[in-house]
Amino acid sequence: MRPGDGNKTMNRTDLPLISIVTVVFNDRGNLEKTILSVLSQTFSNIEYIIIDGGSTDGTVDIIRRYEDRIARWVSEPDKGLYDAMNKGIGLASGDWINFMNAGDCFFDQDTVSTVARHMQDDADLIYGHCQMVFCPDFSVIWKTGNTKDLWKGMIFRHQSLFTRTSVCKAVMFDLSYRIAADFTFIYSCFQKRYRFLGLGLTVSSVVLGGLSDVNLVQGLLENRRVVLEHEDTLRIRLYYGYTIFLVRVKNIIKRLIPEDLINRIRTLKYG
Numbered sequence: 001m002r003p004g005d006g007n008k009t010m011n012r013t014d015l016p017l018i019s020i021v022t023v024v025f026n027d028r029g030n031l032e033k034t035i036l037s038v039l040s041q042t043f044s045n046i047e048y049i050i051i052d053g054g055s056t057d058g059t060v061d062i063i064r065r066y067e068d069r070i071a072r073w074v075s076e077p078d079k080g081l082y083d084a085m086n087k088g089i090g091l092a093s094g095d096w097i098n099f100m101n102a103g104d105c106f107f108d109q110d111t112v113s114t115v116a117r118h119m120q121d122d123a124d125l126i127y128g129h130c131q132m133v134f135c136p137d138f139s140v141i142w143k144t145g146n147t148k149d150l151w152k153g154m155i156f157r158h159q160s161l162f163t164r165t166s167v168c169k170a171v172m173f174d175l176s177y178r179i180a181a182d183f184t185f186i187y188s189c190f191q192k193r194y195r196f197l198g199l200g201l202t203v204s205s206v207v208l209g210g211l212s213d214v215n216l217v218q219g220l221l222e223n224r225r226v227v228l229e230h231e232d233t234l235r236i237r238l239y240y241g242y243t244i245f246l247v248r249v250k251n252i253i254k255r256l257i258p259e260d261l262i263n264r265i266r267t268l269k270y271g
Contacts (some may be wrong), residue, residue: 004200006212007034008065011170014092015043015044015045016045016095016096016098016116016119017045017046017047017093017094017095017096017201018043018046018047018050018094018095018096018116018162019046019047019049019071019090019092019093019094019095019096019097019098019113019165020038020046020047020048020097020098020099020100020110021047021049021050021087021088021089021092021097021098021099021100022035022038022049022050022051022052022097022099022101022102023032023050023051023053023081023084023085023088023101024051024052024053024055024059024101024102025052025053025055025059025102025130026053026056026057026059026105027055027057027059027102028057028058028059028061028062030057030103030207031059031062031063031102031103031106031225032062032065032099033098033103033138034041034102034105035050035063035066036157036216036236037100037104037105037106037208038071038100038106039066040109040112041079041106041109041111041112042110042112043107043113043115043116044114046112047071047072047074047092047093047094047111048069048070048071049070049071049072049088049089049091049092050063050070050072050074051074051078051084051085051087051088052073052074052075052076053075053076053077053078053080053084054076054077054078055075056076057092058114059075059116060075063107063115066157070269072091074086074087074091075257077189079175080175080178081101081181082173082174082175082177082181082182083173083175085099085173086173088122089165089168089169089172090163090169092168093165094165095119095164095165096119096126096162096163096164096165097162097163097164097165097168098159098161098163099158099159099161100159100161100195100204100223101159101186102205103204103206104159104204104205104207105204105205106204106205107131107201107202107203107204107205109204111201111204114201115128115162115199115203115263116200118197118199119162121194121197122195122197123195123197124164124194124195124196125161125162125163125164125167125186125189125195125196125197126161126162126163126197126199126200127144127155127156127160127161127162127196127198127199128144128156128160128199128200128201128202128204129141129143129144129160129201129202129203130142130156130157130160130202130203130204130205130206131202131204131205131206132157132161132206132208133205133206133207133208134208139205141202142156142157144156144160144198146198147190147196147198149186150186150187151188151227151231151236152239152243153183153223154182154183154186155242156198156203157204158182158186159203159204159206159208160204161170161203161249162184162200163189165193167189169186171188171189171192172185173185173268174178174188176267177222177225178218178222179218179224180222180226181221182190183219183222183223184222184226184228187226187227187230188242191230194228213258215230216245216247217247217248217249217251220243220244220247221240221244223240224236224237224240224244227240
């Protein structure tokens with residue numbers, strides 16, 4: 001473990017301290033834009049933490065370039081994405097945590113300040129919309145869903161979520177789930193009756209192609225396992241059976257039709 005050092009947080013007592021955690025492994029090309037997105041936030045009370053999985057491609061050089069503005073960073077082998085995110089939770093000392101992993105960004109410079117205004121509200125998890133970037137010339141806003149539909153899967157991206165640190169430390173990410181540990185975390189919070197607050201603003205910008213995006217069917221299978229552990233009903237089994245079948249069919253169709261037509265369909269779906 002190699003922690004960074006220096007004066008990294010404003011630590012103002014009149015503002016909540018927000019820990020922003022970036023997880024990265026061999027992603028030198030995308031890490032810097034995430035770091036700059038975090039460091040450019042107008043909110044002044046941020047504890048920035050970077051968890052690197054022992055990169056060998058120069059990622060650590062990028063971290064060192066900004067380490068005077070990073071509260072803590074470590075570079076060591078881990079057991080994957082969610083193990084690294086758990087490490088971030090363990091190191092966080094803020095009141096709230098957000099995970100903005102390598103390649104992801106806040107939607108604009110005032111995002112954290114805007115979300116922070118709601119941190120005195122009656123909520124444990126605060127979430128918003130996400131800009132999903134399919135390619136450099138095409139993106140859509142994925143609007144949040146309702147928590148009553150959480151059994152169907154993610155209703156927001158984890159990059160658009162701020163969670164009380166006490167909740168994160170109590171629940172953590174379940175490493176038995178390779179793809180859906182973020183959904184498992186959120187669904188567990190819902191089942192434990194933690195309070196959710198949805199905001200009508202776009203919080204994050206995410207380039208698709210991450211673990212859950214690439215492995216949609218496996219993710220759905222893991223989601224189903226999570227939900228059925230809490231409630232095993234015919235409705236749930238039928239929903240996931242149909243959805244998994246539909247995703248497999250869509251994957252076949254995507255190989256056969258032009259990308260511009262796919263993008264028009266996505267606009268109709270997420271618009």
